[in-house]
Amino acid sequence: MAHFTKATSVKDWLNQRLAIEKVEKVMASEYWIPKNINFLWAMGMVLVITFALLVVSGIFLLMYYVPTVDEAFNSVNYTIMREVDFGWLWRHVHGVAASVVFLVIYIHMFTGIYYGSYKKGREMIWISGMLLFIAFSTEAFSGYMLPWGQMSYWAGMVITNLFSGGSLHADGLVEWIRGDYVPAQAFLGRFFMLHVLLVPLAIMGLIGLHFAALRIPHVNNQDGEEIDFDAESKKYLDGDKVGSKVMRFANDFMSKDMMVVGIFLIFFFYLTFYNYGFAMDPVNFDPADGLKTPAHIYPEWYFLWSYEILRPFNIDLGLALFGFAQVIFVFLPFLDRSPNSVPASRRGAFKYWFWGMLIVMIVLTAMGKLPPEGIYSTIGLYAAIIFIAMWVALPIITSLEKKL
Amino acid sequence: MKSNSRRGFMGKAFGAVAAVGAVGSLVAMKKSWDPLPSVKAAGFTTLDMSIYEEGLMVTEKWRGKPIFVLKKSAAVMEKEKGNAAAEARNIKIGNDNFMVAIGLCTHLGCIPAFREAEGDFLCACHGGQFDASGLVTKVPPPRGFDIPPFKIEGNTLVLGEVGPEWQTMKDNGVTL
Numbered sequence: 384m385a386h387f388t389k390a391t392s393v394k395d396w397l398n399q400r401l402a403i404e405k406v407e408k409v410m411a412s413e414y415w416i417p418k419n420i421n422f423l424w425a426m427g428m429v430l431v432i433t434f435a436l437l438v439v440s441g442i443f444l445l446m447y448y449v450p451t452v453d454e455a456f457n458s459v460n461y462t463i464m465r466e467v468d469f470g471w472l473w474r475h476v477h478g479v480a481a482s483v484v485f486l487v488i489y490i491h492m493f494t495g496i497y498y499g500s501y502k503k504g505r506e507m508i509w510i511s512g513m514l515l516f517i518a519f520s521t522e523a524f525s526g527y528m529l530p531w532g533q534m535s536y537w538a539g540m541v542i543t544n545l546f547s548g549g550s551l552h553a554d555g556l557v558e559w560i561r562g563d564y565v566p567a568q569a570f571l572g573r574f575f576m577l578h579v580l581l582v583p584l585a586i587m588g589l590i591g592l593h594f595a596a597l598r599i600p601h602v603n604n605q606d607g608e609e610i611d612f613d614a615e616s617k618k619y620l621d622g623d624k625v626g627s628k629v630m631r632f633a634n635d636f637m638s639k640d641m642m643v644v645g646i647f648l649i650f651f652f653y654l655t656f657y658n659y660g661f662a663m664d665p666v667n668f669d670p671a672d673g674l675k676t677p678a679h680i681y682p683e684w685y686f687l688w689s690y691e692i693l694r695p696f697n698i699d700l701g702l703a704l705f706g707f708a709q710v711i712f713v714f715l716p717f718l719d720r721s722p723n724s725v726p727a728s729r730r731g732a733f734k735y736w737f738w739g740m741l742i743v744m745i746v747l748t749a750m751g752k753l754p755p756e757g758i759y760s761t762i763g764l765y766a767a768i769i770f771i772a773m774w775v776a777l778p779i780i781t782s783l784e785k786k787l
Numbered sequence: 788m789k790s791n792s793r794r795g796f797m798g799k800a801f802g803a804v805a806a807v808g809a810v811g812s813l814v815a816m817k818k819s820w821d822p823l824p825s826v827k828a829a830g831f832t833t834l835d836m837s838i839y840e841e842g843l844m845v846t847e848k849w850r851g852k853p854i855f856v857l858k859k860s861a862a863v864m865e866k867e868k869g870n871a872a873a874e875a876r877n878i879k880i881g882n883d884n885f886m887v888a889i890g891l892c893t894h895l896g897c898i899p900a901f902r903e904a905e906g907d908f909l910c911a912c913h914g915g916q917f918d919a920s921g922l923v924t925k926v927p928p929p930r931g932f933d934i935p936p937f938k939i940e941g942n943t944l945v946l947g948e949v950g951p952e953w954q955t956m957k958d959n960g961v962t963l
Contacts, residue, residue, distance in 0.1 A: 537897065541912065544896040550929060552963060559817075563826050565851035573820065674846055674853045676898035680912045694913050698894050698929045755914035 411633035415616045417604035418630050424602065425643035426491040432644050433484045433651075434586070440477040441579070443470075448529065450575035452568050455531035456670045472655075478662040479655045481523055485685035487647075488516060496715070497737055499607050499724035504600035506716040511593040513713040518586045523683065525578035531571060532667030537680050539566040539574070549699040565673055607725040679754055687751030688744045692771075694755055695764035704771060711774050718774070720782035729787065732780040736773060743770050831947035834887075836880045844901040846890060849935055849946045853890035853898055855908075855921075858883055863906065863919050873920035875961045876931065878952065880939055887944065888921045888932030934962040 390396035397403050416424075447467055449458040463470035492512070495501055501509030524542060528535045543566065547557045562569025601612055610628050619627035630636055654661075666677045682690050693705040711718075723730055727737040743766055750763035832849040839845055839858040847854040859867075859877075864884055867873040878885045892899050897912035907924065908917040916925035921932035938950030956962050 541895040541897060558822055559820055562820060562822050563851065564822070567826075567851060569823065569826065673851055674848060674898070676900075676911060678900075678911050680897055694927070697926045701927060754911075760914065 411637075412631050413616065413620075414632035415612050415619075415629040416602055416632050416636040417608075417610055418628055419604040419606060419608065420602070421605060422639075422643050423490070423494040425640045426487055426494060428637075428640040428644055429487050429647050430484065430491060431590075432648070433480050433487060434590075436476055436480045436651075437484065438583070440473040440480065443473040444477055445579055450529070450571055452531060452571055452671070455529060455571060459530045460668065475655050475659040475662075477526075479651065479659050481526060482662040482683065482685070483651060483654065484519065485523070485683075488519065489685070492516070492712070493737075493741060495603075496740075497727045498603055498605065499719075499726070499730075500603040501716040502719065502724040503609075505596075505603065507596040508593065508600065509716050510713060511589060511596050515586065515589045515593060516712075517709075518582060518589055520686070522578060522582045522586060523685070525574045525582060527683070528566075528571065528574040529578060530667055531671045532664075533669040533671060533675070533677050534664050534667040534680070536566055536671035536673065537676055538682060539570060541680060543570075545702065545705075549702045566671075603724075605726065607723075681752055684748060684752070687749075688747035688770075691747040691751035691763050692767045694751070695760060695767055704767065707771065707774075718777045718781075720778050721784040723784060723787045725787060731784055733784060736777065736780060740770075740773055743773065831945055834944045834946065835942065836883065836885065836944055837942050839883075839885070842903070842906065844903075847946075849889075852935075854935060854946065855886065855888050855890040855901070855932065857886040857901075857919060859886060859919060867920060870920075872922055872931075872961075873918070875956065875959060876920050876922070876934065878934075878937070878939075878944075880944065881942065886919060886921050887937065888934050890932070892928055893923075893930050893933065894928040930963075 387399050390399065394403070444463060447458060447462050447470065449455060449462075459474070463474055467473075495509060495512070524538070528539050539561075543557050543560050546560055547553050558564060560570075561567070562573060601610070604610065608628075612629060615627050615629040619629055619631075624630075662683075664683075669677075681687065689705060689708045692708045693701045695701070696704060719733075721730065721733065727734045746762065746766045747770065750759050750766060753759040755763070832847060832854070834847055834854075834856065836856075839856055841858045841860040842863075844855060844857045847856055867877070876886065876888075878887050890898050892910040892912065892915050894910065894913055894915050897910050899908035899910040899915065899917060901908055906919050908921075910916070910928070913927050914925065915923065915928040917928070917932060918924050921934075923929075923931055934953065934956060935946050936949045937953050938945045938948040939952060953962075
């Protein structure tokens with residue numbers, strides 16, 4: 384057994400038992416961050432804070448929400464919105480955060496793509512991040528079922544039907560997922576469980592993995608420079624704080640991080656208080672009705688780009704391409720054949736690929752929102768083809784890239 | 788060495804016990820997600836076919852799904868003449884001709900709307916179109932409306948029960 388002495392303070396008492404000073408060093412004050420970064424490096428912390436907002440608001444919603452097909456709609460739209468004091472606040476925070484979290488995830492993703500932060504030992508950061516994207520998508524979808532409005536029901540119908548695999552006609556699988564021929568009580572019950580327990584657990588585990596994946600390769604920097612973290616941190620600890628290329632995670636980097644979080648939160652609560660409507664589809668204020676499809680079924684904005692890839696093709700091809708779009712980002716570190724891990728602006732053809740991909744995804748998102756008719760169908764079709772073609776071209780253009 | 792092989796054996800023995808347990812619990816988990824017996828036993832729907840009017844689409848309900856019932860007019864029947872695919876889907880009860888089908892788009896399960904002026908169906912989700920006999924006229928739907936199992940009993944149609952007419956359709960690949 385370890386040797387314990389009489390504690391001289393509460394801190395010392397804890398230190399002997401939990402090594403809190405050591406933990407603090409490993410996790411914060413001697414966790415080294417490059418100095419050469421910008422505000423885009425704060426998106427990780429913004430996501431942590433947004434996730435915390437989702438958890439806290441979710442806890443309060445959970446106390447009044449009733450997961451039955453008869454009462455779900457009223458428990459949200461009457462009990463929580465009208466009876467519970469500040470119930471509206473939790474609901475609007477939850478709804479707005481669910482939407483905004485995807486905006487920040489996309490910024491975080493495209494920052495990583497632009498600066499090449501998925502290369503040279505950072506592959507697991509990227510892969511765990513994309514697994515988080517999938518987990519957040521599942522969380523968003525399962526949560527969208529819970530108010531049991533028209534959009535909940537029909538989104539549930541359409542998305543579960545994807546699992547029939549087109550011509551495979553795996554209707555048994557679809558019925559198994561739903562626990563019924565159509566979305567009903569069994570469906571609502573299991574998606575409630577997924578939303579409040581299983582998927583959040585997975586998300587928390589993946590966040591742990593995502594952070595752990597950062598420890599060894601460390602955070603990337605604006606120039607993709609390979610920093611000797613041991614040497615630079617020694618320089619810092621020896622007193623040459625100005626000459627060192629790194630700084631402490633806390634409080635050096637955190638102070639700037641939280642500054643960005645502060646600005647984000649002002650924007651976030653502006654949306655929550657004054658402009659929450661974008662996160663609340665009016666169609667979902669009609670209770671679920673299995674005999675009436677809404678005129679236009681579209682997902683929330685953050686799923687539109689992949690939905691649009693499904694739409695213009697026949698079902699089998701559409702499903703195949705949809706599946707391709709869902710998983711292809713995971714493989715980015717292996718499809719990018721270039722040895723350079725520098726910002727896209729210095730990488731020749733990849734620069735155009737990056738901006739092209741961003742534009743194509745915005746076009747797909749816009750077309751996904753519009754009704755599938757006439758010119759919109761055509762633009763959507765071409766954008767979907769360009770999206771696929773760009774991914775096929777990626778290994779070719781990056782292997783042609785000159786080594787810097 | 789002796790103790791190593793003993794540990795090796797114990798490890799394998801635990802692995803075997805755990806594997807049996809894992810398979811067993813996966814079976815239980817899978818079965819717990821199956822539709823409940825009460826859901827599966829969801830009854831049969833009997834439709835009185837004499838009440839429908841020509842050209843007026845009526846939506847009935849069977850196992851939670853919408854069922855389209857459309858009594859076809861002489862003009863529609865004239866148009867269908869010679870179209871084997873459409874004729875194979877026709878349900879004749881007495882002297883009347885019907886289209887009876889599950890009213891879910893075969894693409895992803897939205898309910899297409901009936902356009903009375905055009906006499907066809909348009910799915911709002913992804914723009915699929917179906918004609919009055921339930922055949923696809925515009926993709927993405929991969930096939931015409933599915934036809935629920937039915938049995939003709941005089942003037943009524945029992946949904947959920949397999950009659951000879953439906954069996955023929957299924958055998959000929961007219962419906963799934």
